[in-house]
Amino acid sequence: MSAQLRQARKERGWSQERLVHEMERHARQHLLDIASTASLRVYVSEWENGRRPIGPLYASLLRTLLGLTNRELLGGHATGDQALTVAGYDELVSRIEAAHSLSLGMVKTFMAQTELLRTVDRQMGAAALVDQMQAHLTALEESLTFAVLPTTRGPIALALAGAATLAAWQALDVGATERAWRHYELGKRAAAEAKEPMYLAHAMAEQAYVLSAAGKTELAVQLVQEAHRSVGTKASARLAAWLYAAEAELLAQARQADACRRSLDLAAASLPAGTSDRDPDMLSIFLNDSHLARWRGNILARLGDDAAMSDLYGALATMDATFTRATAGLHCDLAQAHLAREEQDEAVNHLRQARLLANRTGSARQRARVNQLIEEFGVSR
Known part of the structure; x- marks a missing residue:
């Protein structure tokens, strides 16, 4: 756990003293009862040197401040992200029946929760949503894992595709690039199962930004172009405009100015007229x-x-x-x-x-x- 905490703190450019200050500020805002300043200084030092385990209260506080999952913060000591184990057929059947009886209304509730998390993220940032986003993904993944028939799996997979892509963008925003990549892979698998080419293309194109952040700009351009080819004429006009604009941004980073300007022109030509910015079939896009x-x-x-x-x-x-x-x-x-x-x-x-x-x-x-x-x-x- 020492390496993960120290690395996350340094990536933010925080000293141990700054981390203590931020913990106290967060505790005051959320009425949390935590140790004194002097004790917190000792705790942070001991956590980073592996001499003291991070308890549940401080783990939750640190995850929020640093934008980490439980596993990323605690490493091999994490207990909250353990793989599901099914103890016998009774429990398995119970979970299958629960997934089978999942109503369309419940799937709509999942999607509404994704939209709420998107709104909070837009205004407050992703770091404060790590626990909520992870719990939301876990609930959707478990529902899909135990759903049997395509008529049940399809709507759940679609909800998971949207949630996983949002979680990936949030992870990229807080600097958790590997988590972002894995969430995009989850979103792509879910979109493919749901037979939703627009969601698959969107996840692929956003995943290109992970490659760009890693210095693989040329490969990022190829991926967003492949995303556009893969959806073809099935893309809505707004999604097509978004894909052209994303391609233009990555081309600019690759210093391909002429190709970049052509993509910008195509984005403008593809975008529907009017002030509306949401596509009813692609709520993750604002354009x-x-x-x-x-x-x-x-x-x-x-x-x-x-x-x-x-x-x-x-x-x-x-x-x-x-x-x-x-x-x-x-x-x-x-x-x-x-x-x-x-x-x-x-x-x-x-x-x-x-x-x-x-x-x-x-x-x-x-x-x-x-x-x-x-x-x-x-x-x-």
Whole structure:
């Protein structure tokens, strides 16, 4: 357990003293009774040196602060993620019957819970949702494991595909890349079982961002293009636009400017007109003209294109205040665009806003981008 805690703390750039401070702040906000500051300093040191086990109260608190699952925090000492064991046929039959009797209404409840977690994640960040998201996935996986007939398995698999893809994006946001990859694989398997090519293509395309974060940009481009080919004409117009925009972003990262601009044009041409941003068959996608303008600004900023400014400031003026993490990304984009114009004062102001929002949501991904811009352009902190 010592290595996992120490690594997670250092990835956040926190000292042991900062971790103690954050534990106390969280405890005050949630009315938790924890040890004194002096004792917590000793506990953190002993946890990291393997001299003291992390109890349930502190494990829950640390998981929330660091965006880790129980297994990632405690390693081989975890008990909450143990594999299901079925003790005899009676219990097996009981679980099969429970899954068989799972009503369509219950599946809708699962999907509503995914939507609630998506809303909370958008506003507060993924780090605070690790326990809830893991419990939600476990319930869906268990239901699918013991469902027998396709008529029962299909709806459950569809609900699992949506939940697993959301969990994967949350894991990527907090820096848990291996967990993100595994969740995407789960989402792809569930989408394939549900015979839902749109969900499968979406999971594949988002998984490309894990490859990009790992430095495999060319492979990421190939994966998102394969996702688009795989869904073909079965994609809704909004999903097609989203896939083209995702491809454009990854092409920008690969420094393929001409191909990137072609994909951006295709995204704009594919997007349905109107202010609606949700597809009834693909609730995980938010995309309308306003969102695409923000995305285009992000992509053009990565290319160093001065045209990014109008898109980005236009998006900032109309940004939904509940999209906290997206707003952090928008400030990063504006900082990058100003830095390309050697306007360091304006860039610094946007980097400060981005860091503040990234810290509020616990987004390791956004914090890493802020630090990357600071280092790349030699910005004074």
